[in-house]
Amino acid sequence: MKILVAMSGGVDSSVVAGLLKSQGHEVIGVTMKLWEGENGEMPETGCCTASDSEDARKVAAKLDIPYYVMDYTESFSEDVVDNFVGMYAKGLTPNPCVECNRSVKFDHFITQAKKLNCEKVATGHYAKIIKNKNEYELHKADYLDKDQSYVLHMLTGEKLEYIDFPLGTISKPEVRQIAAELGLKTAFKKDSQDICFVGKKDYRNFVNTRIDISSSGEIVDKKGKKVGDHKGVHGFTVGQRKGLPGGQGQAKYVTKIDVSSKKVHIGEKKDLLVSNFLLEDVSFVNDIETNNLTVQTRYNSEDLPCSVREVRDGELEVILEAPTYGVAPGQFGVIYKGTKVIGGGRISSKVLEKTE
Amino acid sequence: MKKSEYLYLDHAATTPMREIAIKAFIDAEHEGFANSSGGHNLSRKAKNILEQSRDTIAAIFNVAPNEIIFTSGGTEADNWSIKSLFNKKIDPDSNLVTTNIEHEAVLASAQWIKDNDYEVTFAECLESGELDKNSFLNGVNKNTIIASAMWANNETGIIQPIKELSNDVKKKNSSTLFHSDVVQAVVSDKIDFHKDGIQSAAISAHKIGGPKGVGAMFLSNEFKLPSMLHGGKQELERRAGTVNVAGVASFASALQEQQNNFDDEIMIMIKEKEEFENIVKDNFKVKVIGESEKRLAHISNIQFEKVNSEVLMVDLDLNGLGVSRGSACASGAQKPSHVLEAMGVNKEFINNHLRFSFGWSTDLGDGKKAAKILLDSLEKIS
Numbered sequence: 160m161k162i163l164v165a166m167s168g169g170v171d172s173s174v175v176a177g178l179l180k181s182q183g184h185e186v187i188g189v190t191m192k193l194w195e196g197e198n199g200e201m202p203e204t205g206c207c208t209a210s211d212s213e214d215a216r217k218v219a220a221k222l223d224i225p226y227y228v229m230d231y232t233e234s235f236s237e238d239v240v241d242n243f244v245g246m247y248a249k250g251l252t253p254n255p256c257v258e259c260n261r262s263v264k265f266d267h268f269i270t271q272a273k274k275l276n277c278e279k280v281a282t283g284h285y286a287k288i289i290k291n292k293n294e295y296e297l298h299k300a301d302y303l304d305k306d307q308s309y310v311l312h313m314l315t316g317e318k319l320e321y322i323d324f325p326l327g328t329i330s331k332p333e334v335r336q337i338a339a340e341l342g343l344k345t346a347f348k349k350d351s352q353d354i355c356f357v358g359k360k361d362y363r364n365f366v367n368t369r370i371d372i373s374s375s376g377e378i379v380d381k382k383g384k385k386v387g388d389h390k391g392v393h394g395f396t397v398g399q400r401k402g403l404p405g406g407q408g409q410a411k412y413v414t415k416i417d418v419s420s421k422k423v424h425i426g427e428k429k430d431l432l433v434s435n436f437l438l439e440d441v442s443f444v445n446d447i448e449t450n451n452l453t454v455q456t457r458y459n460s461e462d463l464p465c466s467v468r469e470v471r472d473g474e475l476e477v478i479l480e481a482p483t484y485g486v487a488p489g490q491f492g493v494i495y496k497g498t499k500v501i502g503g504g505r506i507s508s509k510v511l512e513k514t515e
Numbered sequence: 516m517k518k519s520e521y522l523y524l525d526h527a528a529t530t531p532m533r534e535i536a537i538k539a540f541i542d543a544e545h546e547g548f549a550n551s552s553g554g555h556n557l558s559r560k561a562k563n564i565l566e567q568s569r570d571t572i573a574a575i576f577n578v579a580p581n582e583i584i585f586t587s588g589g590t591e592a593d594n595w596s597i598k599s600l601f602n603k604k605i606d607p608d609s610n611l612v613t614t615n616i617e618h619e620a621v622l623a624s625a626q627w628i629k630d631n632d633y634e635v636t637f638a639e640c641l642e643s644g645e646l647d648k649n650s651f652l653n654g655v656n657k658n659t660i661i662a663s664a665m666w667a668n669n670e671t672g673i674i675q676p677i678k679e680l681s682n683d684v685k686k687k688n689s690s691t692l693f694h695s696d697v698v699q700a701v702v703s704d705k706i707d708f709h710k711d712g713i714q715s716a717a718i719s720a721h722k723i724g725g726p727k728g729v730g731a732m733f734l735s736n737e738f739k740l741p742s743m744l745h746g747g748k749q750e751l752e753r754r755a756g757t758v759n760v761a762g763v764a765s766f767a768s769a770l771q772e773q774q775n776n777f778d779d780e781i782m783i784m785i786k787e788k789e790e791f792e793n794i795v796k797d798n799f800k801v802k803v804i805g806e807s808e809k810r811l812a813h814i815s816n817i818q819f820e821k822v823n824s825e826v827l828m829v830d831l832d833l834n835g836l837g838v839s840r841g842s843a844c845a846s847g848a849q850k851p852s853h854v855l856e857a858m859g860v861n862k863e864f865i866n867n868h869l870r871f872s873f874g875w876s877t878d879l880g881d882g883k884k885a886a887k888i889l890l891d892s893l894e895k896i897s
């Protein structure tokens with residue numbers, strides 16, 4: 160089979176290319192160049208650095224497969240970076256990796272693969288695709304520590320038909336071992352955890368350079384009383400504890416960010432308890448299911464038992480069996496049935512009801 | 516696909532070495548391996564090879580041998596000519612005039628000067644691809660120490676009216692040094708530096724079947740430039756570093772063969788390029804850039820309607836045809852060309868271009884073969 164493999168220069172996608180090639184497939188490697196500096200220079204940290212594409216190029220040369228760098232910077236800049244900055248400006252907590260998978264990576268990549276007569280695309284994500292009768296289902300990876308189904312929840316069955324995740328049944332230590340056996344120099348490369356376009360810098364500085372930060376405002380307590388000042392709502396996310404004016408007694412947390420009044424509300428931990436919330440821009444892998452569901456509200460977080468109710472097209476209410484902390488508007492809520500991903504959407508700031 | 520079946524149409528990037536140039540390299544290493552600046556018998560042999568090569572190259576461009584200085588390539592020569600005069604000793608009002616369609620070696624050097632607070636004019640270019648003479652000449656004044664314009668563009672092949680431009684520059688300021696990057700032009704045009712009004716030029720060996728890492732700067736005896744590389748007293752104290760004698764010998768023999776075969780080689784390039792362009796035009800909606808302009812024989816830049824050339828280039832490679840898209844960035848992604856942007860090519864079409872470049876290794880029939888591979892890909896992709 161002719162397969163287009165997304166190669167980031169990391170060990171996971173290197174192994175994917177190596178495995179598929181050793182299985183006899185015709186493999187073509189592609190690095191998606193997602194981000195660059197203002198003058199087209201490569202970022203120094205995060206992914207997409209010149210040394211990453213150089214690593215990918217060396218792996219491709221070692222495997223003797225054709226390799227190309229494709230330019231995705233335009234759509235990445237519009238769909239991911241602008242969105243990232245815009246979300247913070249609105250007091251939301253963005254998840255750029257989901258946005259990237261959702262609007263940049265897979266759509267473009269599958270389109271290019273089809274043009275090049277490739278039957279499938281493959282990536283180094285840890286997730287499984289299972290064909291059940293005529294439907295393609297998305298499942299958690301066997302190696303749960305690295306499971307990435309959360310960030311892939313927006314892939315529909317029609318797309319999954321063209322996708323292969325060869326690492327769905329392999330553990331990370333096994334991946335490193337395979338890389339070493341294949342003689343790939345990326346075998347012991349450290350995993351990248353940074354947001355690729357921000358790197359090791361504080362994301363607040365990145366946001367600062369892109370939007371007007373003159374929107375300083377007040378920090379208020381539960382009763383609306385001013386307890387301090389802030390230099391812009393983008394410096395806060397719901398649930399944040401650091402950097403708040405210290406009071407006596409209990410720790411304080413950001414409970415709400417009101418962009419229109421520029422007020423950051425703080426309260427106690429119990430004020431963050433949420434028992435139901437709304438998802439927007441919801442997509443389903445195949446059909447909606449309603450029984451025996453769980454939800455993850457952050458990447459690789461606990462599975463919380465829940466039920467769901469379709470409010471209207473694209474909007475889903477999630478009702479938790481037990482209230483929880485850490486539901487941040489802007490992050491994604493992903494609905495599972497066992498290991499199977501049902502769908503997901505962005506957590507709305509519209510209805511964030513507290514259990515009082 | 517066997518390697519030998521791969522069709523190479525990226526000669527503007529580099530060319531395979533001519534057999535005679537490979538032989539000249541090996542012979543020179545055997546006979547003249549010694550340091551050409553040394554004082555013994557073997558050094559004299561090396562020095563002989565070096566000076567014979569210099570004579571050969573000087574004669575081809577109708578210049579004096581001491582007007583040819585060997586460098587590591589075109590980029591070094593461009594950097595040297597553009598940058599070396601802009602040092603602390605110079606009047607801070609001094610300025611440089613160049614164009615916005617130059618090769619990166621000139622553009623980035625000019626930018627460096629600008630970043631050092633000197634005035635730099637980047638003259639605009641017309642939609643036709645010819646530089647805007649008025650825009651260029653408007654930048655020239657009594658403080659212009661260097662004016663630089665390429666003989667022919669490396670992305671489009673469009674030839675600039677250099678002789679005329681140089682004349683007009685001299686009318687405004689007779690002491691201005693007129694520099695020209697002739698790296699692509701040497702491949703398929705005849706140049707006589709003095710007659711053509713050029714006082715300094717960048718020349719590269721590997722575009723005409725010579726080795727990479729070797730080139731020359733032509734510098735008219737009327738001008739002196741400070742050294743860029745400091746060290747030993749090689750090249751009449753102008754360029755430090757042990758001279759790459761074998762590379763230079765190989766360069767000279769490649770250039771000599773190219774000049775001897777000039778008419779035949781050009782005839783094949785033109786024939787194949789025209790055949791290629793005609794077949795493609797008859798079968799797909801395309802625009803050949805600079806078609807009605809004076810163009811170098813070996814370069815064909817084509818705009819495809821509604822086809823992003825990024826995927827097209829990948830598909831051509833997978834099907835055995837090597838071409839180029841613009842300049843490659845550090846990651847290896849191929850960015851749209853700054854030259855097309857300067858020509859005002861609409862943003863909508865700027866990603867739809869490919870450069871096909873023929874060269875001395877092009878055979879009869881290559882144009883037809885390339886057109887077939889291209890049309891097959893286009894059918895699949897568009």
